[in-house]
Amino acid sequence: MTRDSVRDNMGNHRMKYLALYSLGISLMAPSIRAQAKLDFVKDIQPILQQTCIKCHGAEKQKGKLRLDAGELAMKGGKGGPAIVAGDASKSDLYRRVTLPKTDDDFMPSEGEPLTAKQLEMLRDWINQGASWPASATPIASKDGASGAPLEIKLPEYKPSAAETKAIEKLLQAGIDVRPIAMNTQWREANLRLLGTNVLDSSIAPLKDVLGLVDLNLAQTKVTDNGLAAISGLSNLTRLHLELTGVTDAGLTHIKNLSNLTYLNLYGTPVSDAGLAHLTGLKKLKNLYVWQTKITEAGIAQIKKTIPGLEVVAGLELKPIEKPPEKKEDKKEEKKEEKKEEKKKD
Ligand code: HEC
Numbered sequence: 001m002t003r004d005s006v007r008d009n010m011g012n013h014r015m016k017y018l019a020l021y022s023l024g025i026s027l028m029a030p031s032i033r034a035q036a037k038l039d040f041v042k043d044i045q046p047i048l049q050q051t052c053i054k055c056h057g058a059e060k061q062k063g064k065l066r067l068d069a070g071e072l073a074m075k076g077g078k079g080g081p082a083i084v085a086g087d088a089s090k091s092d093l094y095r096r097v098t099l100p101k102t103d104d105d106f107m108p109s110e111g112e113p114l115t116a117k118q119l120e121m122l123r124d125w126i127n128q129g130a131s132w133p134a135s136a137t138p139i140a141s142k143d144g145a146s147g148a149p150l151e152i153k154l155p156e157y158k159p160s161a162a163e164t165k166a167i168e169k170l171l172q173a174g175i176d177v178r179p180i181a182m183n184t185q186w187r188e189a190n191l192r193l194l195g196t197n198v199l200d201s202s203i204a205p206l207k208d209v210l211g212l213v214d215l216n217l218a219q220t221k222v223t224d225n226g227l228a229a230i231s232g233l234s235n236l237t238r239l240h241l242e243l244t245g246v247t248d249a250g251l252t253h254i255k256n257l258s259n260l261t262y263l264n265l266y267g268t269p270v271s272d273a274g275l276a277h278l279t280g281l282k283k284l285k286n287l288y289v290w291q292t293k294i295t296e297a298g299i300a301q302i303k304k305t306i307p308g309l310e311v312v313a314g315l316e317l318k319p320i321e322k323p324p325e326k327k328e329d330k331k332e333e334k335k336e337e338k339k340e341e342k343k344k345d
Contacts, residue, residue, distance in 0.1 A: 040136055055108070261286065
């Protein structure tokens with residue numbers, strides 16, 4: 001479980017009509033777009049979902065081809081790979097969608113053909129290497145049992161000019177702050193993989209990304225001061241700070257993030273004094289404090305002020321350094337474990 005219900009809700013509500021134009025960056029003019037690097041999640045995934053997934057997804061695999069996940073799509077179908085990265089003209093997928101509609105091989109075999117714009121995007125995407133990020137969520141079929149179009153449950157969100165600028169700036173620095181679903185400008189950023197390359201300065205532009213709902217700073221070099229950049233991101237619902245150097249002082253910067261439902265502090269030097277900054281986070285549901293300096297008393301205290309809060313102190317997790325609790329009645333096992341740990345050290 002890595003997502004909370006808010007995220008799941010949002011993710012499930014993929015849209016029929018796409019927000020391709022709302023970014024307002026380089027998608028408007030076809031001539032510019034032809035040169036612009038296409039983004040799989042933003043540009044291509046919606047086309048596949050809208051037009052292909054009902055026959056080439058988790059439910060049906062016509063021609064043994066699946067287009068709902070990168071690995072599967074690249075493997076191809078009955079006729080072998082349908083996408084030749086870097087060369088649309090050699091890609092069966094592109095050949096089929098550009099055939100005359102009356103051709104037996106034409107795709108989609110039912111429904112509306114792709115528009116000229118969509119064809120152009122598919123072509124450019126394949127020619128640019130057909131990159132399909134592993135992080136892209138598998139594409140779900142849009143029509144549920146009823147076949148009725150999904151409604152948007154998400155409130156509309158329009159980023160400000162400053163926000164759009166900040167997102168571009170972050171992207172240039174290798175930080176992808178991407179929409180959480182296809183039809184929305186609510187965003188998420190996962191910096192964990194960039195890890196120690198992420199400094200306070202790297203995340204400074206986040207201060208303008210008010211549409212950010214999910215932020216993972218785990219294992220980065222972000223410090224207490226750096227967290228000032230996120231102190232005003234009041235839409236944030238999930239925040240990963242595990243395995244960072246963030247201390248009690250840093251938590252003063254998140255005390256007003258009143259929509260937080262998930263906070264992970266595992267492996268930080270945070271103590272009870274830090275938790276005391278968080279008592280205003282009334283929506284907090286999951287708090288991870290394993291391997292911190294937080295005590296039972298601290299946990300009891302915050303649970304009292306935030307009803308319904310679940311605190312994971314790590315007892316049921318597999319310890320890395322030492323078991324958080326020593327029980328005499330399990331001597332044998334514990335000895336074994338300790339030996340193991342000595343070896344590792
Ligand atoms: C209504 C169902 C349907 C839709 C929608 C559909 N396809 Fe297909 N697709 C098929 C069927 C059926 C086959 C198998 C045809 C055959 O083997 O001759 C097929 C085969 C293919 C193949 C060849 C697979 C192989 O290796 O033999 C490709 C590529 C393909 N489709 C791409 C697409 C793309 C791209 C879209 C969306 C633009 C799409 N299809 C939409 C039904 C569909």
